[in-house]
Amino acid sequence: MTAPPEAPAPHPSPAPPGPPWALLAELTHACPLRCGYCSNPVELIGRSAELSTDQWSDVFRQAGALGVVHTHLSGGEPLLRRDLPALVAAADGAGLYTQLVTSGVGLGERRLAELTGAGLRSVQLSVQHADPAAAEHIAGARSFAAKERAARLVREAGLPLGLNAVLHRGNLDDLDALVRLALDWGADRIELANTQYHGWAARNRAALLPTPAQVERARARATRWRERLGGTPELVWVAPDLVDATAKPCMGGWGAVSLTVAPDGTVLPCPAAGTLPGLDPPNVRDRQLAWIWQESEIFGVFRGDSWLPEPCRGCALRTVDHGGCRCQAYALTGDAARTDPACRHAPERPLVDVLLLDAARAPHPPGYAYREGGP
């Protein structure tokens, strides 16, 4: 084990938070797909508990006043909200740049026209694999043809199209085909995002964890594509933190850049933070967004660097990775305030090494566990 890089002592007290830039609006947990890598919670929020049109509209107004300029309308599948055009209009009216994050299932010509008319600015479409049968095996649902059609409609509507592929053992070897598919479909941006093992995905960890050799081959291919494409379209590689032994700068720092509103109005510093115990997440039904951002315990607890444990406190990487992912620290060690075990310097790194060794030794990974029924 190498010693962490040395750094000056952390600041004694955190500065007051600057305004947030982005809002992840999880409009519903309902989804036609059943992806094994889904990072939404194991226990989904039911449809009857979802915020109303007026409540979401108020959230967007408050967010705009607080300084948010960007919202990702996500889920679940946001197209399952019948009031989605009204929600887009409310967000646009609050000055927010709206991006739809979708499976593409249910994005027909008329729906898309309603959304663009309401002020939708861009679309991010998920893809699971370039081969339709493999894609639908990963997604656990018929969806490939709908995605292909959605991509075409978005292009025809003149909106920027981003394709997002979550990478894992079942598709890393086919990265070239994924990039070719994205080029065929006319993507402006290709995000190749290695799986984050939160929520339902943690259940499928043994089926999803890649081997280090797989990751290295895929990374080399992604690098070649990026050089060849020269930025058009933009190609983004979201690193596999566990395999790379490098903690990710989760959410750009806790309570630093963005907030997440869950379907029932719970407000969280990151989509997985609802799993952390004892933090009593606030809800927009009870509190103003400004109070939640500035005053709530859950947003303050890991903000800045005064809370950092060793070895992060004396490590230069703390300004880069902020100690890594709190939810992963909790999931793997039972203590959200530990150094993220993804990091090579973390005392609990051996926990991750064991997971990776087990995955590499398994000649045939287990099949996916799929969600049964809707929320």
Added chain:
Amino acid sequence: MTPMPAAAPWRPALARGVVLRHDPVRGADLLLLPERVVVLEGGAGGVLRLCDGVRDVPAVVAELAVRHPGAPVATEVPAFLHRLRKEGWLR
């Protein structure tokens, strides 16, 4: 043989999916893109507000020269606009 037609002049406009807005909370002009926010410095927002797809670059420069007499707009503004086109933010 007909002479080659002169290239149509570039009439800069924001690329699709790019939004220019003033942010009253931060007191700054911003360019908003699908996965990115660019904080514009100084007079950059004022330059981009003239990029309406109608004015060509000399017209943008002329307008700014009137507004900012003595400023080196004739050299700096075209370079700035070309840089943003290369980024894909102007078309």
